[in-house]
Amino acid sequence: MPVVLPPFxxxxAPLAGNYDVALCDVWGVVHNGVVAAPDACDALTRFRERGGTVVLITNAPRPGERVARTILDRLGVPPAAYDGIISSGDVTRALIAARAxxxxxxxxxxxxxxxxDGLAAPMAPLxxxxxVVCSGLLDDTVETPRDYxxxxxxMRARALPMVCANPDVVVERGDTLVYCAGAIADLxxxxxxxxxxxxxxxxxIYEQALRLAEAARGQRVEHHR
Structure with missing residues (x-):
């Protein structure tokens, strides 16, 4: 039976009217690690102007609010393009808190x-x-997973469980691919x-993003919307 591919x-815009909420990736969509993507930011801004809610979802291994302040603002992603942001760092913090x-x-x-910050998570040598919490390589400009x-x-000899704070294996930073925590976690x-x-x-992370969208809209979000 032939495979029917969805239309490209x-x-x-052709899809926006069918939805109340957009869960949008960050790196590679609204910016490339160096500069904001103006067309994507404009599309999200117009979606919000028409009553939609935008929650950005990122695998940045830092709290979402900090990502917004230190990365999105610096790269020129306008606050008008989104209602909130959830990061893998937020999910990681919840996992750390559960191991207080x-x-x-x-x-x-x-x-x-x-x-x-603010968590009962005393640092210790291996x-x-x-x-273990893995948030990335110590120096992703020169290292590869083989260095680990x-x-x-x-770690395996001690059977230590690992929390991977960024499941991405690689990301684009401008025109360069750099390894992320997911590469070490997969190893x-x-x-x-x-x-x-x-x-x-x-x-x-999607469940947390939907809760944020519901808080922004003040009502339950139907998942088909």
């Missing part, structure tokens, strides 16, 4: 440390940690390690 839609008091070994750059093979083996999972992935494409 060049613009959001447990010692955590963090893999990732210093810029991701706000992930732990040998004394209860679990020894660390993965040491750990392939070695038999236990991994919980926060963020897209997993269900919890």
């Amino acid at each position: 839609i060049a613009h959001f 008091g447990a010692r955590v070994f963090h893999i990732g750059p210093e810029r991701d440390l706000p992930l732990f 040998e004394r940690a209860d679990y 093979e020894d660390l993965v083996a040491r 750990y999972a392939a070695a038999g390690g236990e991994v919980v992935y926060a963020g897209k494409p997993y269900r919890p």
Whole structure:
């Protein structure tokens, strides 16, 4: 039986009237890591002007509000283009809070440390940690997942569970592809390690985004809308 492919839609406008809420990706859609995408931002702004609600969903391993202040504003994404933002960092913080008091070994750059602000998550070396939070590579401009093979083996030897704060494997930064936390998490999972992935494409971030949309609209959102 032949496979029937859906039609290619060049613009959001033909679909927009059928929906009350748009859950929109961020990196690669409203910006490319260097500058905002004006056409996408304009489409979302017009959707909101017609009564729609836009929630941005990002696998940035930092709290969503911080992403809006430090990244979206800087890159020129207008606040008029969205009602709110949910990040994989928000989901990760909920997972960390559920492990209150447990010692955590963090893999990732210093810029991701706000992930732990205000939470009972004492940092510990790998040998004394209860679990691992991976938010990215220490230096994604030069490192690859292969640089973490020894660390993965040491984590596996201790059977430490991992929370992956960014399931993306790679993202575009301008014209360059850089590795993300998902690449290390996949390496750990392939070695038999236990991994919980926060963020897209997993269900919890979408549930949280819909709750934010309902709060913005002041009513329940029908999922087919």
